Amino acid sequence: MADPHELTIEELRERIRVAGITIAENRLAMVRKLLTDALAPVRALDSRTIRTVEPAVKFVPEAEGGRRE
């Protein structure tokens, strides 16, 4: 049975088309494996339960001019 988290070759081709790039036919398997592995933790995630990435900017009041970090 296919892994539900796996990036299918059709999905990969569609992403390549949307991105407007060219990937050699003989390297599609390599790119597919790279992305499938990297995406696995994200695809297994319930995005409603994970931490936010705020704050995008943080001010340090004691620094000169309210420097941003």
Next chain:
Amino acid sequence: MSDEIAYATIRELGTRYRKREISPVEVTRALLERIEKLDPILHAFVTLTADRALEDARAAEVALRRGDENPLLGIPIAHKDIYLTRGIRTTGGSALFAEWIPDEDSTVVRRWQEAGTVLLGKLITHEFAFGIQFPGHKFPAARNPWNLDHIPGGSSSGSGAALAAGLVTGATGSDTGGSIRGPAAFCGLAGIKPTYGRASRAGVMTLSWTLDHTGPLARTVEDCAYLLQAMAGHDPADPASSRVPVGDYLAPLRRGVGGLRIGVPRNYFFEGVDTEIQRAFEEALETLRKLGAEVRDVRIPSMQRAHSFLLILVAEAFAYHERDLRERPELYGEIARERLLSGALVTASEYTQAQRIRAEICAETTEVMREVDVLATPTTPKPATPFTTAHDPELGFPRSNMAPFNLTGLPTLALPCGFSASGLPLSLQLSGRPFEEGTVLRVGHAYEKATAWHTRRPPV
């Protein structure tokens, strides 16, 4: 030249210089001869700067006669070829920059120069510090002095090979997912990725803004401390650079590990680890216990998701390289190009989710580090792989024990902790709290003093 000089530590060289037993010019000439003899086999250097090295060495001799006490005076070093060097070719390991000569130094290059180091040259790197160097590339791949058929690790491959072969005393590396610690592990060296923001990245070619770190490799932990001391500190030219004051990295080395708490995250870091690495790691823990450290198991559940770091890496790397990838793709190595292009296929939502996972990993790690001073893990699950295995493009990017600390930005040291039955180095990884490089180096130094792994020499 004797191996004694080729493998001398920074402290040993400094002592002998000041006793006038040997001079920086003599050491430099000897190393240049050694490079001439061994580098055609090792391919560690991409550019040799012999004239510059002798000029630096003569300047160091003058400073020594003046009584200058800088510990890096006359110390022979080389830079990974993604560090910009004024007037010296900086290739980034790429055909795109094969003949590029920058008109300024990176901050770290300048700081080491001001400390009185002797620049022997530029060290080969994997193309733009990314992935593996495949056959047919513009520059030949560096080879591992412990076994020429095996990779030296990367992307700071030349740094690892040159140090292990006794061609330099210190080298720079950069670390986005383990590129300092991997070569250190595979070549039997010490290498530290400092806290994110501790060492400047200004004038160093970018791979991934939020994951890139600069740092030193050397043959001992103490040498790393000397080199990091001269490298660390605020730099307005690097937007990520921290204003946290730099501590003394040498003084804590004398304190030992008595009373320190070492946590071993038993999940994630031990999956797929070779038996002999597992054994060497457990023996290292036992050594640290005997030295007075308290060792306890900890858990960081979110580490199971750490491989999502690769999404961040390829997405940011594509953003950096996009224009050249679209306009001059033929100048990239084929495999590196296709892997960089994969970053164009990551959606905005996926990149954001990967950053949310990162935030979770950072929060859980911070929590664990309230209870322990240092985390210990095997640096890599296996010793250096043969080129024949590493050059299989379908291999992909295996799970990494090092990348989690690029996500968290914590200071992390790799150092030798044994050898495989086939004679390849094995490595221990130690991570500390933010800006507590001194503690990490202290534990590493105590372990190193109690063992002899770092004194073994490769058969080159």
